[in-house]
Amino acid sequence: MDVTAADVLAHRAAVQGLHDGDLGVLALGVVDSPPNTGAAAIAVRRLGYDEPLVRVLSLRGAPHLHRPSDVPGLRRVLRPRTPRQLQAWCGGMPAPELSDVDLVVELMRREFPGETATKGELSAAISPLLPKRATPYCPSCKTEHVIEGLFRLGTLLAGIELEPRGAKLVFRAPGPNDEGDSTLVSDYAHYVGPFAKADVEKWLGAGPQDTWPELRPVTVEGRKLLLGGDLVEGDELPAGLLLFPRDPYLLGPRWLVAEPDVAKRVWRPVGSPGALVTHGRVTGAWRYAFSGRTMIFRVEGWSRVEGAARKAIKDQADVLAGVWGADVLEATVVEW
Template sequence: MEATRAQVLAHRAAVQGLHGGVALDDVEALALGFVDSPPKTGGVGIAVRTGPVDLDGLVRVLSLRGAPHLHRRADLPVLRRELRPRTPRQFAAWVGGFDPPDLGHLDLLIELLRREFPGDRATKGELSAAVSPLLPADWTPWCEPCGADHVVDGLFRLGTLLAGLELEHVGARLVFRKPTGPLPVVEDAGEPTLLRAYARLVGPFAKADAEKWLGAGPRAAWPQELRPVTVDGRGLLVSEDVGEAPPPPAALLLFHRDPYLLGPRWLVAPDAAVAKRVWRPVGSPGALVVHGEVVGDWRYSFSGRTVTFAVRGWSRIRGAARKALGEQAELLAAVWGASALEPNVVEWAQP
């Protein structure tokens, strides 16, 4: 099977609901979760698809790669089942540069996170300090930046997901809520549900792309329905035909970890110089997407009730794309300013 890059981007935009007006319950990309760091950025990604909407029905947890994500509560059992490491290689992916400790003590960490939870709310530091002295030494190596022995950060983050801990939706710090109800039951690995969702919503893709997204090392099984596809001369994998779809929206303001931007980077950002500006090791800007392609970057700042967008190349954008960017900026300002006095005023600036 063959497909063009334009067909792939049109298909992806359509299946992910980027033409807008989608009901929250129908946002298929929620199967992948929306990265929510800094807070409210995940809500922006959802609002691009739905318009301003109440997100109280979603939960904020540390999930894929230990990062804060917005998820449907009904999807949490799948996340726990498929992210729980069951092989040494999967476990090693959570420990960073540290030597993997004894995997057998993961259940002890999960028990301690619930039993030793301090109060009704606890910061990441408070909760880590409560459980670290009760863990085996190989789980609490010396941390030079913190000047203390504490549980390996990646394992702590994984443990909170498996223990059923949820985060507050707002605030610069990670603040956990006291867990309620019984300890979640984590089933056997079973079918690769997350990979199936990734293949449908992001494909075509390469296996390395999916493994990087999972952040948990190689998986034991891949969806059986995967088959090869050639996109502009490059071999990838797909789970369903890339059918006809309307062209992508004229312009979008997305954060660099939006689900639309997953998978092979060259598909969405053919200009390597632009990709280098958008995807940085630290402090990545937003991705300016015009007719499906990442063509530039953007940042924002607040001054009172004014949101200023600095869009690289704003002065060169014309027609439908310029109108669409204005609408996107107003939407983002409304999402961020939901707790502020109205109205929010959008200004433009050159970076």
Template structure:
């Protein structure tokens, strides 16, 4: 089945609830996870939820070790995010062969999770957690940090061990780790392909058709390491703009005639629509991709139809929020102001104005 770029993006927009027709569609996105970065979660939900609707969930270090808010059972995600092999664990930790020889990557995740569950007895900042965990870990699981002047646990190791340990985050301005719930059972050993297949299937349902390499990059591992889960998922092959990609069997028909995308949406940095790794499909123009995904300081995206037509950056002053929009063409001012007001409200502020350049 051949799928055009517009059809693939239109499917993604619909699957992610950006039409604001159904709380269930927005819930599917939050089920997979919305990355937490400043006010990204409430703004992402404001772009999707009908007026007056609300969703909540739990925050934890999940995909790629980044904090994500989820509505679904975190114990299930702990199983779905288990590395499938030592090679997989090394890829997720960005660990070398020498490091794995000194202390196997998967065993390192499990050992750190064991320590985390023991030392996090109440709300603790990440620095406090790192200090407490580092006291109990062997030197092979730590690095010499010149800026701190001490040895401490590898940051990505700490993050990837958080979910197996049942650690959640409080979601405040300064994230604090919270203890595992009573009765939490740490998963251990290699992951089961059928469990990780649930992750792969959930991802293509929300993100749309994806290659194995795209899925692996999104999950923070290598294509070869993730391949057993992709095979176990029983996905259907389609071709998007000449590239072979995977799709959930019961969602393929929706690629043929997806609903017309909404006129305008303002998406925050790290929005789920921007999280897939086929960036050249979403934003074909290389210059616009560089503007949307710079090395530092990501802006929000202006989505019109199936195209990202600009970026936006907020400035808060007192109780007011102003937005500076950079667009490649004219934007419908009424829709822009309406969406900007939603962004401000999601952040608990009033809209002070919108400038466009």
């Protein structure tokens, strides 16, 4: 089966609510780092979702917004069951024993200090009670503490949520921590479209996966990928979007959405700007700043954006200003 990149991106736009405000894409969760980027991902889709979402450290240990009903299944998918999967959470540190994951979870629930706790407070409460293999010396902190990735994973598995807002991680006392069935990988296949298995594993940040949904090969622009289900025929590509680099629309093979020179400017190791999307593809970068009551969007090549794309970007800027300013701010778009 051969399809074009435009077919894939039209599918994404259709199933991810970029035309009709469908809520299904929330099954993937949305990144909320820096704070408010999760709300931005929801707002640009005009989802109007007013049910409570929970903020937790989930995929790759990063803050995400999820529907409460999806979190038990998320725990099941992300819980490491092999040494290789645990190593993925520990980064450059030697992975401890798999049994140490359960110990971290038990201690977090038992030793949680108060109604809320900072990352440092919670780490200090459990680190002295863990074996040395789980608390190596940290040169930057100049002390021994629980491995960073293991700590982040432990909060999810222990049923610990984050306060809804704020750049500083502040945790709430543990709630339920049951595991449940999950369709997360199948949902990824549906909402992203054709992908390589490495794309999913990088997105999960949880090491090699043991099971996969039913997949079939597909060729996109001469490259072999995998597809679960059928592509939805989208009516059109999004005229203009202001997205953050880990928005669900931008998941999957990066070459599908951006030329290599553009990708280098948008996806950086640290401090990535936003992704300017015109007619379905990433064509540049953008950043924002505040000046009094005005939210200023500096957009690459803004003078060359015309027609429907220009109008759509202005509309997106107004929506995002509403996310940050709750109708207090106004938006202006200028050349970067």
